[in-house]
Amino acid sequence: xxxxxxxxLEGAQxxxxxxxxxxxxxxxxxxxxxxxxxxxxxxIDVPSPLAGTITEIKVSEGDTVNSGDLIALANSTSxxxxxxxxxxxxxxxxxxxxxxxxxxxQGSALxxxxxxxxxxxxxxxxxxxxxxRTDTEEANAQEMGAKYHATPSVRALxxxxxxxxVQVSGTGPxxxxxxxxxxxxxxxxxxxxxxxxxxxxxxxxxxIPSANYSAFGEIExxxxxxxKRVSGPHLHRNWIGIPHVTQFENADITELEAFRRExxxxxxxxxxxxxxxxxxxxxxxxxxxxxxxxxxxxxxxxRIIRKKYINIGVxxxxxxxxxxxxxxxxxxxxxxxxxxxxxxxxQQARDGKLKADEMSGGTFTISSLGGIGGTNFTPIxxxxxxxxxxxxxxxxxxxxNGSSFDARLILPFSLSYDHRVIDGAAAARFTRYLxxxxxxxxxxxx
Numbered sequence: 001x002x003x004x005x006x007x008x009l010e011g012a013q014x015x016x017x018x019x020x021x022x023x024x025x026x027x028x029x030x031x032x033x034x035x036x037x038x039x040x041x042x043x044i045d046v047p048s049p050l051a052g053t054i055t056e057i058k059v060s061e062g063d064t065v066n067s068g069d070l071i072a073l074a075n076s077t078s079x080x081x082x083x084x085x086x087x088x089x090x091x092x093x094x095x096x097x098x099x100x101x102x103x104x105x106q107g108s109a110l111x112x113x114x115x116x117x118x119x120x121x122x123x124x125x126x127x128x129x130x131x132x133r134t135d136t137e138e139a140n141a142q143e144m145g146a147k148y149h150a151t152p153s154v155r156a157l158x159x160x161x162x163x164x165x166v167q168v169s170g171t172g173p174x175x176x177x178x179x180x181x182x183x184x185x186x187x188x189x190x191x192x193x194x195x196x197x198x199x200x201x202x203x204x205x206x207x208i209p210s211a212n213y214s215a216f217g218e219i220e221x222x223x224x225x226x227x228k229r230v231s232g233p234h235l236h237r238n239w240i241g242i243p244h245v246t247q248f249e250n251a252d253i254t255e256l257e258a259f260r261r262e263x264x265x266x267x268x269x270x271x272x273x274x275x276x277x278x279x280x281x282x283x284x285x286x287x288x289x290x291x292x293x294x295x296x297x298x299x300x301x302x303r304i305i306r307k308k309y310i311n312i313g314v315x316x317x318x319x320x321x322x323x324x325x326x327x328x329x330x331x332x333x334x335x336x337x338x339x340x341x342x343x344x345x346x347q348q349a350r351d352g353k354l355k356a357d358e359m360s361g362g363t364f365t366i367s368s369l370g371g372i373g374g375t376n377f378t379p380i381x382x383x384x385x386x387x388x389x390x391x392x393x394x395x396x397x398x399x400x401n402g403s404s405f406d407a408r409l410i411l412p413f414s415l416s417y418d419h420r421v422i423d424g425a426a427a428a429r430f431t432r433y434l435x436x437x438x439x440x441x442x443x444x445x446x
Contacts (some may be wrong), residue, residue, distance in 0.1 A: 227321035249431035282437035284331035312363035
């Protein structure tokens with residue numbers, strides 16, 4: 001049994017342990033990283049001075065240590081080899097930690113093994129088994145403003161896996177990238193849930209460099225809302241991982257608007273039925289006619305999964321950001337039922353009372369900016385859906401009828417679609433069909 005201790009830290013004191021790589025029972029080789037230490041200047045791995053089995057770990061992540069502190073106990077399988085090295089110290093253990101012959105089958109004394117001294121100034125140099133950073137890698141990282149935080153062993157593992165650390169989000173203390181972060185990314189890529197990043201020849205995005213904005217004038221920093229912090233990575237992943245194409249179209253809703261006003265007067269509704277309700281109803285009919293738009297792409301990218309149900313997600317503007325409540329089986333609901341469902345879920349969204357299951361299961365999403373303004377926009381697909389409809393503000397425009405111009409209420413809308421599943425011709429047919437439905441709602445009855 002041997003003691004493994006902290007090496008000479010060359011004057012550094014109270015150095016933090018940021019990661020422990022081994023567990024009790026692990027078999028390690030000589031130079032296997034045991035723990036990672038972080039000073040004010042660098043992060044460095046402490047390698048094992050021997051080959052053997054870890055029997056006890058004496059430290060925890062977050063502890064601070066100094067030269068000579070005990071790291072772990074181990075059964076050595078390379079005792080003679082370790083003892084032959086001049087930089088490895090071996091002493092008889094103190095009386096209070098010495099094993100008596102009666103407590104050891106071999107009757108051997110507890111030995112103290114100190115790992116090789118860390119170089120002056122606690123420099124972060126390549127550890128045993130770790131290739132030095134190439135000039136190209138260093139230059140690329142500096143050029144991209146890379147500020148990833150990872151231990152030497154994690155950087156070595158990333159090189160072995162072909163992963164660029166600038167693309168990995170660290171979950172460790174202070175945003176440090178851990179082995180688990182690398183493992184999660186690789187599993188995600190292998191399962192097809194995310195695009196491959198960082199491997200040689202793959203497309204990678206440089207990080208946006210930070211700047212000292214206050215040097216140019218007064219600034220104010222405000223934390224993003226919880227909704228934006230949660231939805232941001234989802235939107236970014238969808239924009240990067242899905243080949244978006246957007247089809248733009250107009251619908252003549254002059255008759256629809258006249259009918260809507262007439263119905264609202266007859267029903268004497270306090271808030272009335274909005275144009276969006278008719279658009280939702282028309283959309284459900286279009287999805288039945290074009291089922292590929294109500295589908296998802298399988299994780300391996302080889303199959304289209306068409307849903308037999310139609311659940312419409314409707315983006316709702318709330319004080320904290322956009323939320324998307326889902327109207328389940330929207331195709332089975334009447335205009336009045338849709339109006340009630342949308343009013344109820346929209347109010348719950350604004351009050352922050354939506355439940356998780358009320359925002360899940362969507363098959364198609366509608367984002368409407370008609371009440372605010374704008375002529376056209378490109379909405380981001382809400383994966384795993386394959387398309388999303390964007391509604392802009394309607395406007396009276398002159399339309400040529402063959403002999404003269406008529407004033408017509410024109411609604412511009414846009415359809416963003418996943419080009420892996422839907423081609424341009426299908427998107428054009430879908431939008432034209434949807435336009436005809438909104439132009440004459442009697443077609444929805446067919």
